Structures are given as C-alpha cells and as structure tokens.
Amino acid sequence: MSSSIVVVLDEAEAAARHDKGENAWWLYCTEVLDHVRLPYEVVERDDVRARLAEGNVLAVFPREGRVLSRAGETTFPADVWERIVTIQQGHPVEQDGPPAPDGSCPVDDGILKCDDGLALSYDERALPPGQVRVEGVFPHVYPPRAAAPIFHRPTADLLRLEFLTAVFDAAATAGLALPWLHYWPAGVPAVAHMSHDSDGNVSEHAEAGLRVFDEAGVKVTWCHCYPGGYRPEVVAEIAARGHEQALHYNAMGDADIASWGWPQLRAQYAWVQALTGVEEIVSNKNHYTRWEGWDEFFLWCERVGIRIDQSRGPSKQGNVGFPFGSCHLWFPMAGPAERNRRIDVLELPLHTQDLAWASHESIRDVILDGVLEVHGVAHFLFHSAHLATKPYVAEACRQVAAEARRRGMPWWTSKQLNAWERARRGVRLTTLPGSSDGELRVEVTAQAAIDQAGVVLAWPGLTPDATFRVTEGKATARVVTRHGRHVLELAADLPAGVSRFTVAAG
Numbered sequence: 001m002s003s004s005i006v007v008v009l010d011e012a013e014a015a016a017r018h019d020k021g022e023n024a025w026w027l028y029c030t031e032v033l034d035h036v037r038l039p040y041e042v043v044e045r046d047d048v049r050a051r052l053a054e055g056n057v058l059a060v061f062p063r064e065g066r067v068l069s070r071a072g073e074t075t076f077p078a079d080v081w082e083r084i085v086t087i088q089q090g091h092p093v094e095q096d097g098p099p100a101p102d103g104s105c106p107v108d109d110g111i112l113k114c115d116d117g118l119a120l121s122y123d124e125r126a127l128p129p130g131q132v133r134v135e136g137v138f139p140h141v142y143p144p145r146a147a148a149p150i151f152h153r154p155t156a157d158l159l160r161l162e163f164l165t166a167v168f169d170a171a172a173t174a175g176l177a178l179p180w181l182h183y184w185p186a187g188v189p190a191v192a193h194m195s196h197d198s199d200g201n202v203s204e205h206a207e208a209g210l211r212v213f214d215e216a217g218v219k220v221t222w223c224h225c226y227p228g229g230y231r232p233e234v235v236a237e238i239a240a241r242g243h244e245q246a247l248h249y250n251a252m253g254d255a256d257i258a259s260w261g262w263p264q265l266r267a268q269y270a271w272v273q274a275l276t277g278v279e280e281i282v283s284n285k286n287h288y289t290r291w292e293g294w295d296e297f298f299l300w301c302e303r304v305g306i307r308i309d310q311s312r313g314p315s316k317q318g319n320v321g322f323p324f325g326s327c328h329l330w331f332p333m334a335g336p337a338e339r340n341r342r343i344d345v346l347e348l349p350l351h352t353q354d355l356a357w358a359s360h361e362s363i364r365d366v367i368l369d370g371v372l373e374v375h376g377v378a379h380f381l382f383h384s385a386h387l388a389t390k391p392y393v394a395e396a397c398r399q400v401a402a403e404a405r406r407r408g409m410p411w412w413t414s415k416q417l418n419a420w421e422r423a424r425r426g427v428r429l430t431t432l433p434g435s436s437d438g439e440l441r442v443e444v445t446a447q448a449a450i451d452q453a454g455v456v457l458a459w460p461g462l463t464p465d466a467t468f469r470v471t472e473g474k475a476t477a478r479v480v481t482r483h484g485r486h487v488l489e490l491a492a493d494l495p496a497g498v499s500r501f502t503v504a505a506g
C-alpha cells in the first residue's frame with residue numbers, strides 16, 4: 001500500500017512543548033490534511049529518506065514549513081498553523097476586547113463573548129462593493145443606517161490553502177497525482193446553512209417564523225433558548241415542518257442556571273431534550289455568542305454530547321462576515337493541558353445575524369461569494385422575533401435563500417452538515433501502484449456509505465477540455481475547478497468498505 005504523503009510531526013518536540021505548557025501548533029497540520037482527505041501517514045524523521053527513495057512520495061515537515069519530493073523542495077510559512085488556529089479559535093476571552101476605532105464594533109459591552117477574543121485586526125476589513133464610508137463615528141444602531149466594513153475574506157481558510165498549494169505544487173513538480181475528497185456532494189460547489197434563535201420564546205413569533213422559512217424553502221436549525229420555551233404544539237410543529245431541534249445555550253445571567261458553567265450547560269441540554277422530546281440534540285449556538293476562556297466550551301460540548309457548535313460569529317455590525325476567518329467545518333484544538341488534541345466537536349462558523357436588522361444587507365453577497373470561492377458553508381442566523389415584526393427582515397430571509405440557490409448552494413441543517421462531514425472523515429483515498437501517465441487507479445475505503453461523493457484527482461498538467469473514461473468502478477468523471485485548479489472529479493456512490501476506480505485519459 002503506498003501513501004502519497006508522509007508527515008513528520010516531531011512528536012518528541014511537541015511533548016516537550018506541552019510539558020512546558022506551550023502549544024505545538026504544527027500538530028494542527030493533521031486537521032488540515034484530514035479535512036481535505038489527502039492521504040498521509042505520520043512517520044519518524046529518520047524514515048523520510050527511505051520513503052522519498054520510493055519515488056511517488058511527498059514529505060511534509062509542518063514545523064519547518066517544508067515539503068520535500070525527489071524533485072526538490074517547496075516551502076510555506078511555518079507559522080501558518082498558529083495563525084490558522086488563533087484566527088479560528090481567537091485569543092482566550094477573559095475581558096472585553098478592544099472596540100474598533102471607527103465605532104462599528106462596540107464589543108466593550110461588559111458581556112464576554114466570541115468577538116472579545118478576535119485575533120484578526122479591524123484593518124483587515126473592507127466595505128461591501130458600492131458602499132460609502134461613514135464620516136466620523138459609525139452609527140451602531142438597529143437597523144443599520146449604513147454598511148460597516150466587513151471581514152470579507154476567510155483568512156484562515158486561505159491560510160490552509162497556502163499550505164495546500166505548497167503540497168499540490170510539490171506534487172505537480174514531482175509528476176505525482178494526489179487524490180482528495182470534495183467537501184460536498186459531487187458537483188455542489190458550496191452549501192448554505194440557516195439557523196434560528198428563539199430569544200424571548202414568543203409562540204406567535206415562532207409561527208410567523210415557520211411561515212417565512214416555508215416561503216424561503218429552507219429547513220433551519222432551530223436553537224431553543226432557556227428559560228421558558230414555546231407552547232408544546234409549536235415545538236412539535238417545528239419538527240413536523242422538517243426543522244432541526246437544537247440548543248441555544250444561555251449564559252446571560254437572566255435566569256437560574258443561565259450562567260457560564262459546565263453544570264449549567266448540562267442542565268440546559270437536559271432541558272432542551274425534555275422540551276423537544278429529542279434525545280440526540282447534536283447542535284448548539286450560544287445566546288449572544290457568549291464565550292469565556294479558550295477551549296473549555298468545546299470540551300464541555302464534547303462531554304455533554306453536542307456534536308457541532310455554531311457559536312463562533314459576530315455580535316456587532318462591524319464584525320460580520322468572516323471574523324474568525326473560516327467558512328469550513330473544523331475540529332478545534334485543545335490547549336497544552338490536553339496536549340493539543342483535537343476536540344470531537346465540529347465548529348460551524350456563523351457569518352451574520354439577521355440581515356437588514358443586525359447587519360446591512362449589502363454584506364449578503366460578500367458572504368455568499370466568499371464562501372463559494374473556497375467551497376465552504378455560508379451561515380445566516382435569523383430570529384423569529386424580527387421575522388414576525390419586521391417585513392424587511394422576512395424579505396431579506398427569502399432573498400438570501402434564493403441567492404444561495406442561484407449560486408448552486410443547497411441549504412443544509414447543522415445535523416446534515418455534521419453527518420456529512422463525519423462520514424467524509426471516514427473516507428480514505430489511496431492511489432494504487434500500476435498507475436501510469438495515461439491511467440490512474442484509486443482505492444477508496446469508506447467507513448460508512450456516502451451518496452454522490454466527489455473523489456477529486458489532482459492530475460498534473462490537466463487541461464479543462466481533457467476527456468476521461470472510467471474503466472473500472474461505477475462513477476462519472478468530469479473536469480471541474482476546485483480551489484482555482486482544474487481537477488478531475490469522480491462522482492460515485494460509495495458503499496461502506498472498499499471501492500476501486502481506474503480512470504484513463506482520452
């Protein structure tokens with residue numbers, strides 16, 4: 001069995017860092033590789049020379065920022081891992097963060113939340129196209145009078161790509177084809193997600209929200225906020241219309257057990273199970289995007305059984321877009337006390353709250369287009385308190401639903417996103433010996449069946465008009481553009497177990 005990539009993790013050095021209470025950031029390399037499903041094997045430094053001698057192998061040294069092949073060396077910034085993790089997970093939240101000098105991000109509100117730990121600089125934002133900068137102090141009022149600058153680029157996703165580009169360039173130079181797994185079903189360039197927070201729990205508002213979501217044609221992830229809850233028939237109707245029941249963990253101090261802490265999260269998880277009658281609540285978003293510390297909340301989610309969290313997003317107008325640099329599903333890294341292990345909770349980044357109320361509508365297309373470009377998931381949150389009382393918010397909801405679809409982005413609930421990503425992570429790809437210039441053999445091992453998977457083959461020198469035949473295995477092959485490169489995508493229903501495909505040029 002031949003692996004295309006070997007990775008030197010320098011685990012002894014990582015252990016030494018952990019013993020000193022420091023992070024070994026480069027360990028996050030495995031998360032980046034695992035997400036794209038590039039096949040790799042962790043090896044000792046001493047074994048690299050022998051593996052490179054086999055020929056069709058790349059050696060990645062994440063701590064040093066190097067990729068080696070027999071054809072030479074490609075480099076990438078060695079601090080890319082620290083930058084990715086710090087942008088995604090922020091700095092530890094222990095006090096209010098600094099507000100933006102232009103007045104668009106008054107995060108100094110005495111409430112600890114995700115954007116108090118913002119690692120990106122406010123200087124990295126830009127105004128949405130066609131918008132005019134406000135003179136003087138930005139009027140942070142609802143609904144917005146003007147567009148605030150937006151974090152318009154998914155910076156952490158682009159840093160991942162900087163590393164992956166080094167890998168793909170090295171492979172191309174070495175004449176090596178690399179297989180990876182597309183993030184979504186074959187042919188789907190990106191997806192969208194809509195969540196709903198039940199703040200206030202007014203049943204009549206929920207009924208109006210249900211109507212708007214039906215009109216928009218979107219199944220949402222409905223996050224229930226403690227205390228109270230809707231009338232039982234309204235809670236039942238949410239499920240009956242196909243929406244997902246989820247938790248909206250409240251740590252705002254406005255009720256008993258509505259405070260920051262493991263027992264409180266555990267109690268509210270039990271509450272939402274009882275409210276909805278759903279035993280497996282897989283998703284959560286924190287009310288007001290509350291956050292404290294660094295990894296503790298992810299560790300609590302892992303412990304209580306939340307499989308996907310969607311809290312990391314903006315609470316102020318000038319923090320919308322990609323404040324935590326990502327629109328991909330990622331596993332967080334625990335701190336040195338947990339030896340930087342990956343925590344078994346997916347993060348689904350949030351990009352804006354109620355369009356036309358909490359944020360200026362001009363940011364909508366910046367988010368959709370930014371997500372489409374890097375094949376991620378665009379996340380829009382609405383509250384039925386606004387959908388029910390402000391016709392322009394309801395209209396913004398219907399319009400964003402249509403605009404995502406127009407770009408080929410289907411709407412998925414967080415339960416669907418979680419199931420899909422975890423199934424993807426169970427897929428292992430290997431190029432088989434016997435591949436030649438005009439033929440490629442790939443073996444796909446799936447732990448669970450996946451319909452319409454997109455097996456991507458980064459084939460050196462591929463042109464957009466190239467044609468291929470699938471000579472072994474049931475799949476269709478076509479050239480698509482992924483991350484700006486022409487690649488061959490095999491669309492195939494993968495059963496659990498091993499599938500083999502052979503593709504021949506011409």
Ligand SMILES: [Zn+2]
Nearest residue numbers: 197199287288
């Ligand atoms: Zn809320």
